[in-house]
Amino acid sequence: MTESDAPASIETPAAFHDHLAQVAAETNDKLNDLLPLPRGKERRVVEAMRYAALDGGKRLRPFLVVACADLFGEPKPRSIRVAAALEMVHCYSLIHDDLPAMDDDDLRRGRPTCHKAFDEATAILAGDGLLTQAFSVLGEPATHPDANVRIAMIAALAEAAGAYGMVGGQMLDLIAESEDLNEQEVSHLQSLKTGCLIAVSCRIGGILGHADPGICDRLHEFGLNLGAAFQIADDLLDMEASASDLGKAAGKDAAAGKATFISLYGPERARERSKSLVDQAVSLLDGFGAEAEPLRQAAKFTVTRHS
Numbered sequence: 655m656t657e658s659d660a661p662a663s664i665e666t667p668a669a670f671h672d673h674l675a676q677v678a679a680e681t682n683d684k685l686n687d688l689l690p691l692p693r694g695k696e697r698r699v700v701e702a703m704r705y706a707a708l709d710g711g712k713r714l715r716p717f718l719v720v721a722c723a724d725l726f727g728e729p730k731p732r733s734i735r736v737a738a739a740l741e742m743v744h745c746y747s748l749i750h751d752d753l754p755a756m757d758d759d760d761l762r763r764g765r766p767t768c769h770k771a772f773d774e775a776t777a778i779l780a781g782d783g784l785l786t787q788a789f790s791v792l793g794e795p796a797t798h799p800d801a802n803v804r805i806a807m808i809a810a811l812a813e814a815a816g817a818y819g820m821v822g823g824q825m826l827d828l829i830a831e832s833e834d835l836n837e838q839e840v841s842h843l844q845s846l847k848t849g850c851l852i853a854v855s856c857r858i859g860g861i862l863g864h865a866d867p868g869i870c871d872r873l874h875e876f877g878l879n880l881g882a883a884f885q886i887a888d889d890l891l892d893m894e895a896s897a898s899d900l901g902k903a904a905g906k907d908a909a910a911g912k913a914t915f916i917s918l919y920g921p922e923r924a925r926e927r928s929k930s931l932v933d934q935a936v937s938l939l940d941g942f943g944a945e946a947e948p949l950r951q952a953a954k955f956t957v958t959r960h961s
């Protein structure tokens with residue numbers, strides 16, 4: 655079947671982009687609500703949080719939360735709160751990653767990084783504030799009336815974001831600046847640094863929808879494959895795209911001598927690998943029907959995107 659004669663219920667690439675834009679706009683509105691400015695002078699840290707979290711980014715992690723929750727008919731007002739919480743954690747990681755002590759970047763999402771727009775100490779606090787606000791949102795009854803669901807989401811996100819997930823991946827990334835890594839080590843680093851947060855976005859959508867643990871594991875595995883493909887695509891863009899396309903510095907990995915699948919095997923094999931990871935991700939959705947089409951399209955988008 656070609657895209658043009660696909661039934662309306664099956665998401666096409668164009669429909670996917672509209673859907674992504676819609677979730678991005680709803681996530682932005684929710685972040686705006688969930689990050690109110692205090693009256694006192696402490697408002698500066700919330701201004702920095704809002705600067706880093708509002709109005710930018712592809713909002714892939716929020717999209718995955720909503721698309722996975724949609725599989726189980728979970729109401730949008732709940733899934734969009736969880737989506738905003740995931741985006742807060744992602745934005746915290748970007749703020750801290752850009753700091754002089756880490757990647758030392760001046761540009762993010764097409765504008766000055768948080769520490770450039772404010773100052774280093776405020777940027778550290780803004781990251782801390784976003785991370786903790788995410789857990790506060792997940793713990794609120796408005797996010798889900800069932801306390802067991804809230805606790806399960808909090809536990810899953812804490813594991814994925816912490817030292818046994820993304821923070822551990824960032825530690826490996828810093829070590830990789832001074833040590834050569836083999837393929838297995840690169841794969842482990844990327845799975846922790848990038849894969850864990852993407853995978854838990856999918857798992858949490860299942861938890862929110864009271865999905866069976868086996869289904870939540872399958873969604874998690876889908877996210878890990880998608881995350882691995884996403885990271886290779888990111889490395890290819892780092893090599894091939896311009897800073898103005900990316901909205902952040904380009905060519906940094908090669909300049910830092912960091913091991914990636916491209917430095918290990920070259921761009922062609924890296925591209926093939928990313929496509930086969932997308933195929934693996936999509937095959938994990940075989941038990942679902944048309945309702946999983948947004949997720950299939952999201953997997954394809956990870957390797958066709960230009961930023």
Ligand code: GRG
Pocket residue numbers: 710711712713714744746747748750751763820821824847848885888961
């Ligand atoms: C500092 C704890 C800590 C973690 C940092 C996310 C991260 C770990 C570092 C950011 C640098 C980087 C290139 C990470 C790989 C994951 C990745 C590609 C992040 C950028 O995600 P996108 O492309 O960004 O989804 P947008 O701006 O679209 O949200």
